[in-house]
Each structure stands twice: as C-alpha cells, then as structure tokens.
Amino acid sequence: MNGMPTALITGGTSGIGLALAQRLAGGHCLVLTGRGDGAGLPVDALFVKADLSRPEEAVETVASALRSAGVSSLSKLILNAGTGTYAQADAEDAATIRRTLDVNLVASVLMAHRLAPLLEEGRGRLVLIGSVAHRGSANMPSYAASKAGLTGLARSLRAEWDGRIGVQIIHPGPTRTPMHEKAGYDPGGLEKMFFSADAMADEVARLMETGRPGATVIFGARIRRLLTGKPS
Amino acid sequence: MKALVTGAAAGLGAALVQQFLSSGGAVVAIDRDELQGGGRLVPLVADLSDRDSVDALLPRIVEAGPYDFVVHNAGVSATGPFEQIPPQAYRRLLTLNTETPMVMTAELLRSGSLSKGAHVVFISSLSHATGYPGAAVYAASKDALAVYAKSVRAQMKKRGVHVTTVFPGPVRTAHAERHAPAGARADQRMEPKDLAARIIAAARRRKKVLYPGPQARIGHIAGLLAPRLTTRMMRRIIFEKLDRTVY
Numbered sequence: 515m516n517g518m519p520t521a522l523i524t525g526g527t528s529g530i531g532l533a534l535a536q537r538l539a540g541g542h543c544l545v546l547t548g549r550g551d552g553a554g555l556p557v558d559a560l561f562v563k564a565d566l567s568r569p570e571e572a573v574e575t576v577a578s579a580l581r582s583a584g585v586s587s588l589s590k591l592i593l594n595a596g597t598g599t600y601a602q603a604d605a606e607d608a609a610t611i612r613r614t615l616d617v618n619l620v621a622s623v624l625m626a627h628r629l630a631p632l633l634e635e636g637r638g639r640l641v642l643i644g645s646v647a648h649r650g651s652a653n654m655p656s657y658a659a660s661k662a663g664l665t666g667l668a669r670s671l672r673a674e675w676d677g678r679i680g681v682q683i684i685h686p687g688p689t690r691t692p693m694h695e696k697a698g699y700d701p702g703g704l705e706k707m708f709f710s711a712d713a714m715a716d717e718v719a720r721l722m723e724t725g726r727p728g729a730t731v732i733f734g735a736r737i738r739r740l741l742t743g744k745p746s
Numbered sequence: 747m748k749a750l751v752t753g754a755a756a757g758l759g760a761a762l763v764q765q766f767l768s769s770g771g772a773v774v775a776i777d778r779d780e781l782q783g784g785g786r787l788v789p790l791v792a793d794l795s796d797r798d799s800v801d802a803l804l805p806r807i808v809e810a811g812p813y814d815f816v817v818h819n820a821g822v823s824a825t826g827p828f829e830q831i832p833p834q835a836y837r838r839l840l841t842l843n844t845e846t847p848m849v850m851t852a853e854l855l856r857s858g859s860l861s862k863g864a865h866v867v868f869i870s871s872l873s874h875a876t877g878y879p880g881a882a883v884y885a886a887s888k889d890a891l892a893v894y895a896k897s898v899r900a901q902m903k904k905r906g907v908h909v910t911t912v913f914p915g916p917v918r919t920a921h922a923e924r925h926a927p928a929g930a931r932a933d934q935r936m937e938p939k940d941l942a943a944r945i946i947a948a949a950r951r952r953k954k955v956l957y958p959g960p961q962a963r964i965g966h967i968a969g970l971l972a973p974r975l976t977t978r979m980m981r982r983i984i985f986e987k988l989d990r991t992v993y
Contacts, residue, residue, distance in 0.1 A: 569837075570833065570837070573833075602898075602901050603851065603852060603855055603897070603898035603901050603902065604852065604855035604856050604901065606848075606852045607852065607856075608800075608801070608804075608849045608852070608853070611845060611848050611849050611852060612797070612845060612849070615840065615844065615845050615848075615890075619840065619844075619886065619890065620836075620837065620840055623836050623840070623883055623886065624833050624836065624837075626828075627828065627829060627831075627833055627836065628833070630828070630829045631829070648893065649893065649896075650893050650896040650897045651897050652897055652898070652900050652901060654897075655848075655894050655897035655898050656848055656894065658893050658894070658896075658897045659844065659848065659890040659891065659893050659894035659897065660890060661893075662889045662890050662892065662893030662894075663840075663844065663886040663887065663889055663890035664886070665889060666873075666874070666877070666882075666885045666886040666887075666888070666889030666890070667882055667883065667885070667886035669877040669885070669973075669977055670873075670877045670878050670879050670880075670881070670882035670885045670886070670977065671828060671879075671882045672977075673877060673879040673977045673978055673980065673981040673985070674827070674828055674879040674880060674882060674981065674985055675828075676978075676981070727974075
C-alpha cells in the first residue's frame with residue numbers, strides 16, 4: 515500500500531463502521547471486514563470477508579489477508595463489529611449468549627492479541643467501539659456484559675500498554691443502524707431520538723482525533739450538533 | 747436447603763460446600779476434578795471451560811434441582827503481558843469465567859430450577875473497581891460477569907430470586923498463589939473460609955453487592971474516587987512485578 519497510515523475497521527461494511535470508513539478514506543489506507551460481499555465500500559479499500567461469530571477463524575483470515583496485502587503496520591485498529599439480541603435473561607438461550615460474546619468480546623480480544631505487533635509497529639491505537647449499555651441493560655443482558663468486557667479490557671490494556679500502543683473506547687448512544695433490526699428491537703417513535711450512523715461516525719471520528727481514553731456519545735453530542743446546526 | 751456450587755473442589759468453592767453441608771444443607775457440587783460424594787453431597791464432573799461439556803451438564807443440573815442457593819464460583823486467571831498468553835487460554839478463560847455462568851443462569855431460569863426466595867451469587871473480582879494490568883482479559887471477563895448480574899437482577903427479583911455480586915480481593919488459595927506477582931504476601935490474602943461465610947451472610951441479607959473485607963473496600967473506594975490513578979498503581983504493584991506468565 516502507499517505511504518498513508520492504515521486503519522482496519524471490523525464491521526466496516528454497514529452502519530457506524532461504514533460511515534467511519536468514509537470519513538477516514540481520504541487520509542488512510544483502509545482494511546474493512548464484514549460478512550457480506552463488500553459492495554458499496556470506499557474505492558481502494560481492501561475488503562476482507564470474515565465472520566466474527568467464529569473468532570479464531572476470522573482472526574486467521576484477517577491476519578493472512580494483511581500479510582498478502584503487505585500490511586505490516588497499523589495506525590488504527592477499530593473493533594467496531596457488534597451483535598445483540600433483544601431478550602431478557604430467561605429468553606436468551608445458550609446459542610444467543612455465545613454468539614453475542616463471541617462477536618463482541620472474544621473476537622475483539624483475539625483480534626487485539628493477534629494484531630498488537632502491527633499496532634506497535636505503526637505506533638498505532640486500538641479503538642474499541644463499546645455501547646452505552648456497558649453499565650447494564652435488562653433487555654440485553656449478554657450484550658451489556660460483552661460491552662462491559664470491552665470496557666474492562668480497554669482499562670487494563672491501556673495501563674499495560676502505556677507508552678507503546680494507545681487504547682481508546684468510545685460508547686455510542688442509540689444509533690439508526692441495521693443492528694437494531696437484527697437484534698429484534700423495534701424502537702417505534704423512539705427512533706427519532708437516535709443518531710444517524712453518519713452523525714455517530716462524525717462524533718467517533720472527532721473523538722478519535724482527541725485521543726481521549728474513553729468517551730460516551732449521547733447528550734453532549736446531540737446538544738452540540740443542535741447548536742452548530744448539524745443533523746443528528 | 748439445596749445449593750449449587752461450581753468450582754467446588756478447592757479454594758472458595760470447597761469452603762462454600764463445607765459451610766452449606768455443616769449448616770444442614772444439600773449441595774450439588776460441580777468441578778473438573780471428581781469429588782468424593784455421599785450423604786448430602788452430589789458431585790457432578792464437568793469442564794466448564796468447554797462448551798460441549800457444559801451442554802452435557804445442563805440437563806443434569808436441572809434434574810438435580812431446584813436450588814435455593816447458587817454460587818457461580820468457578821474461575822481462572824491468566825497473568826502476564828497480554829500478547830504473551832496464547833489465544834486458546836483466553837478462549838477457555840472467557841468461556842469459564844463469563845459465558846458458562848450466563849448460560850447456566852439462563853437455563854436455571856428457563857427450566858424453573860430456582861426456588862422462590864433463592865439466592866444467586868456471581869463471583870466477580872475487585873478488579874472490577876481497580877482494573878488489572880497484567881490480567882486484562884481476566885479483568886474483562888469479571889467486568890462482563892458483574893454487568894450481566896446487574897442486568898438480570900430486576901427480572902430475577904420478579905421471580906423471587908435475589909442476585910448478589912461479590913468483588914473479592916486476593917484470597918489465600920493455591921490458584922492465587924500461582925498468579926501472584928513476586929514478593930506478594932500470602933498473609934494479606936483473605937482465608938477462603940472467612941470469604942465463604944461473608945458471602946453466605948451477604949446473600950441472606952439480600953445485599954446486591956459485596957466488597958468483602960477492608961482490602962476490597964479500600965480498593966472499591968480508590969477505584970471510585972480515582973479510577974485512572976488506581977489502575978496505574980495496579981500496574982506498578984502487579985504488572986511491573988510479574989516475573990512469569992501463568993495461564
């Protein structure tokens with residue numbers, strides 16, 4: 515790839531991940547992972563088809579795609595892919611719990627583990643996309659747990675990697691993305707209150723510029739966007 | 747009174763089993779290692795870090811129920827620099843510490859295996875308050891478990907089941923000994939017997955959370971008041987003194 519720094523985004527083919535990719539496209543070589551066919555991505559982006567519900571295989575696939583493309587350093591590893599199911603504790607079955615933890619937590623741990631040397635090489639930063647649900651959610655217990663796991667991972671890794679690799683976690687508030695429909699959640703009239711994927715990606719990109727260790731995108735961002743006349 | 751205890755063969759699990767038995771209760775005790783059964787103790791063997799083993803165990807747990815007291819105690823750590831621990835160890839850790847207690851809780855709820863008035867206890871870690879550089883994935887697993895417990899509490903309460911989450915500091919067990927940094931003092935760790943008694947008492951008093959003992963209470967407060975400073979201190983007193991990788 516050319517002289518630009520490389521950013522890898524998991525779940526980079528829809529929702530917040532894709533909107534973020536479009537914002538980073540000008541200044542970065544992009545590697546985007548997703549389960550689809552990679553249609554409609556920014557030109558020049560390298561698409562890697564990987565299913566994070568099988569974390570070990572997905573990590574292997576991504577690592578070998580990077581090797582083939584000659585990518586030996588990363589400036590940003592953005593672990594954005596996520597899944598969730600809208601169900602209370604007794605309605606979650608083993609398969610749902612395992613899938614949620616695999617995609618959101620296990621895959622993130624293994625991806626960070628495998629690609630840490632590339633991040634160090636690129637003096638880069640691990641960016642975890644959490645959720646406001648990381649403090650708990652009665653309607654999505656295993657989703658909340660998985661995002662709490664990411665929060666804990668970020669906190670301890672940040673201290674451990676101090677001076678070597680940056681670690682940042684950003685918790686998006688409710689956003690209009692395909693995840694809600696897949697999760698079986700119909701927000702009804704509440705959806706008006708949600709951020710668009712574009713607005714959320716703006717906020718995430720802005721926070722990535724600041725390098726703040728952790729941030730939640732919800733009320734403050736909405737008020738600032740209202741005041742500055744940007745659409746939410 | 748019937749209790750279900752995971753990780754029952756050693757440490758805190760064994761202490762809990764002893765206390766349930768000596769107060770006249772029956773115990774279904776799960777461990778990877780076979781326990782000596784008999785009397786009011788029913789041992790079940792399973793590897794809770796393995797999905798197939800858990801799937802085979804679930805119907806046996808349901809059959810041996812219902813339960814008045816459940817303690818999700820089984821857990822394992824992985825200490826050392828994050829990159830130096832093999833991915834397979836992280837997978838087993840996350841399954842054992844986080845996934846299995848969640849899968850088991852969902853199954854106990856769905857099958858109606860929790861008596862009215864039952865207590866369900868999740869053993870998280872003081873690292874939930876302090877962070878744990880040198881055991882980042884362990885910390886993640888225990889944060890996930892703590893937030894799962896918090897998330898299901900209200901729904902469980904509607905069914906008359908009370909949830910308590912415990913955030914213990916160091917405990918004097920063989921497991922803690924293996925993972926402790928060089929020069930750590932064993933005499934400052936809490937005795938499993940003492941911890942077991944505190945846990946049972948807290949659950950019966952329907953406490954939502956328990957930070958057992960002065961060390962855990964200080965860690966909790968430090969983490970609340972100065973989270974980043976606390977995690978940096980943890981780095982200094984643990985991560986920088988780790989002289990080996992253990993998983």
